Amino acid sequence: MKRLENKIALVTGAAGGIGAATARSMAQEGARVVIADISDQAGEVVARDLRQGGADAFFVHLDITREDDWTAAIETTLSRHGGLDTLVNNAGLYLGKSLEDAVLSEWYKICAVNLTGVVLGTKIALPALRERARTSPQGSSIVNMSSIAGIKGSSVDPLYSMTKGGVTMFTKATAIEFGRKGYRIRVNSVHPDAVQTDMTARYQRDKVGKDDPAALESYRQAIAASLPIQRLATPEDVAAAVVFLASDQAGFMTGSSLVVDGGATA
Ligand SMILES: NC(=O)c1ccc[n+]([C@@H]2O[C@H](COP(=O)([O-])OP(=O)(O)OC[C@H]3O[C@@H](n4cnc5c(N)ncnc54)[C@H](O)[C@@H]3O)[C@@H](O)[C@H]2O)c1
Known part of the structure; x- marks a missing residue:
């Protein structure tokens, strides 16, 4: 039996990067998946590809900062799939700016x-x-996408680090609240580093200059070389951790922080 058979999952920020890889991996493990994002076109493409591969998936427009969008997305999930077992709070922003360079509107x-x-x-x-x-059997689950910047201070983006530290602690606090109330909802966070996605590509291009592919490549190689594991992460590396936490195999895990960082925090 596949690990997420009979489960229904909603993944935010699933139009690209780690979110899209997570939606694909969850579908491969048998889950029915809701692709949620502000990026409608890319999100529809992910959902269509999953359906073409035989999965039960659809796209829903969701700006996670808007309460009414959330209400509508959950209502649509319930009417199309009949329930929700797993919420993956994946969508997130990165500034890549120092405290001195960032402005209040960015915060x-x-x-x-x-x-x-x-x-x-x-x-x-x-x-x-x-x-x-x-x-x-093992209840429902929430997986929150934090970062290694939510465990240790980011050397380049203190504002991002503060928000991801908040996600880490919110995960633990809600795990305690839901556990003690007997809700049978496990809450865990995932802490990636150095994943090649649009988010990191944007930052890397800003750092070394847009028109210099050789400089970009050597910058990436330097990041890889700085990690004990000696390579960058793929979105699928992170998706595998989410699948595990969403599955019943992680039935005794709640309030945990699972690093997927190539040894960066070791
Ligand atoms: N890439 C990394 O190295 C890395 C490392 C640590 C943590 N993370 C975290 O992983 C998560 C995914 O990162 P990624 O690298 O895949 O990013 P990405 O920028 O490649 O993808 C993010 C997705 O979120 C969507 N999104 C943005 N704002 C949204 C909103 N308001 N509502 C709904 N969707 C929205 C975007 O449209 C996009 O599809 C983020 O929370 C990020 O902080 C990434």
């Missing part, structure tokens, strides 16, 4: 996505997750 924006988005998603999905948890 409000990163807070809205990285913090408010996770709080709203957790709160609004909660009744649906509780309902499915009543009858599933």
Whole structure:
């Protein structure tokens, strides 16, 4: 039996990067998947590809900073799939700026996505997750995408680090709250580093200059060489950790912080 057979999952930021890889990996493990993102065109493509591969998947427009978008996304999930077992709070923003360079409007924006988005998603999905948890063997689960910057201070982006530290602690606090209340909802966080996605590519291009592929490549090689594992991560490396935490194999894990960082924090 596949590891997520009979499970229904909603993944935010699933139009690209780690979110899209997570949606694909979850579908491969038998889950019915809701692709949620602000990027409609790319999100529809991910959902269509999954359907063509035989998965039960659809796209829903969701700006995670908007309460009414969340309400509509959960209602659509319930009416199309009949429930929700797993929420993956994956969508997030990175500034790549020092405290001195960042401006207040950027702080409000990163807070809205990285913090408010996770709080709203957790709160609004909660009744649906509780309902499915009543009858599933190991309950429901929430997986929050933090970062190694949510465990140790980021050397380049203190604002991002602050939001991801918030995600780490919110994960632990809600794991305790839901556990003690008997909701049977596990909450865990994942902490990646150095994953090749649009997010990191944007930052790398800003750092070394857009028109210098050789400089970009040597910058990436330097990052890889700085990690004990000696390579960059793929989105699939991170997706594998999410699949595990969403599965019943992780039935005794709640409030944990799972690093997928090639040894960066070791
Ligand atoms: N890439 C890395 O190295 C890395 C490392 C640590 C943590 N992370 C975290 O992993 C998560 C995914 O990162 P990624 O690298 O795949 O990023 P990405 O920029 O490649 O993809 C992010 C996705 O989120 C969507 N999104 C942005 N704002 C949104 C909003 N308000 N509502 C809904 N969707 C929104 C985007 O449209 C995009 O599809 C983020 O939380 C990020 O902080 C990434």
